[in-house]
Amino acid sequence: MSEDNRSTKSIAELRREYSQQALAESEVCKNPIDQFSEWFEQAYSADLLDVNAMNLSTATKQGKPSSRIVLLKGVDEAGFRFYTNYESRKGRELNENPHAALCFYWAPLERQVRIEGEVERLSRLTSEAYFKQRPRESRLGAWASKQSDQVSSREELEKRFRKIKQKFKNEEIPLPDFWGGFLLRAHRIEFWQGRKGRMHDRICYEKSNAEWNIFRLAP
Numbered sequence: 001m002s003e004d005n006r007s008t009k010s011i012a013e014l015r016r017e018y019s020q021q022a023l024a025e026s027e028v029c030k031n032p033i034d035q036f037s038e039w040f041e042q043a044y045s046a047d048l049l050d051v052n053a054m055n056l057s058t059a060t061k062q063g064k065p066s067s068r069i070v071l072l073k074g075v076d077e078a079g080f081r082f083y084t085n086y087e088s089r090k091g092r093e094l095n096e097n098p099h100a101a102l103c104f105y106w107a108p109l110e111r112q113v114r115i116e117g118e119v120e121r122l123s124r125l126t127s128e129a130y131f132k133q134r135p136r137e138s139r140l141g142a143w144a145s146k147q148s149d150q151v152s153s154r155e156e157l158e159k160r161f162r163k164i165k166q167k168f169k170n171e172e173i174p175l176p177d178f179w180g181g182f183l184l185r186a187h188r189i190e191f192w193q194g195r196k197g198r199m200h201d202r203i204c205y206e207k208s209n210a211e212w213n214i215f216r217l218a219p
């Protein structure tokens with residue numbers, strides 16, 4: 001198809017077949033975190049760009065939702081960890097409503113993972129340990145940015161960055177009180193593998209009395 005054709009194709013016509021792999025109840029791990037780690041490892045090995053980028057959906061107390069991408073910074077039996085500004089829009093929403101959802105899409109593998117649960121803040125010690133390992137510029141950026149607040153201009157932002165840089169010149173940059181991690185404790189995790197004719201595989205795990213039930217969903 002020529003470039004010209006490509007540019008005239010309507011959005012409604014954009015589609016492709018998914019046919020690489022299958023996912024069966026009999027093959028998946030008993031524990032969804034093990035299953036997630038397996039898929040994550042495969043996505044990482046496939047050299048996908050931003051393999052740990054995930055959509056995070058939050059909602060206000062009234063249930064008004066909002067979404068954005070954040071980076072997964074760790075996962076284990078306890079849950080999924082990410083870091084942000086506690087006073088940002090997401091930080092404020094999570095503070096008033098801990099229910100949240102994550103979603104990964106690894107397009108070249110034709111895979112999606114959806115995760116639902118409740119968040120809690122990570123301990124300051126854990127956040128500090130992570131903050132310390134961030135590049136100096138990112139640590140300064142955390143101090144300089146009142147994330148999600150309106151700013152009058154780019155210059156204003158850069159002025160704040162320079163001021164902070166000067167303030168911490170030759171000093172260790174401490175973890176700001178308004179910055180840190182969240183742990184999302186999952187109670188539902190769904191693995192989606194694209195199949196031919198939109199007959200996709202969807203294997204879902206739901207937690208009940210500390211046990212994970214596994215079932216298939218219609219595509």
Ligand SMILES: Cc1cc2nc3c(=O)[nH]c(=O)nc-3n(C[C@H](O)[C@H](O)[C@H](O)COP(=O)(O)O)c2cc1C
Pocket residue numbers: 050053066067068069070071072082083084085088089090091147148
């Ligand atoms: C690839 C990618 C990774 C990102 N990672 C993070 C992150 O780990 N933490 C974060 O606070 N924002 C991250 N962001 C920025 C967020 O998407 C968002 O713009 C910001 O957190 C403000 O969101 P809010 O106003 O809803 O709080 C990332 C954006 C992209 C595109």
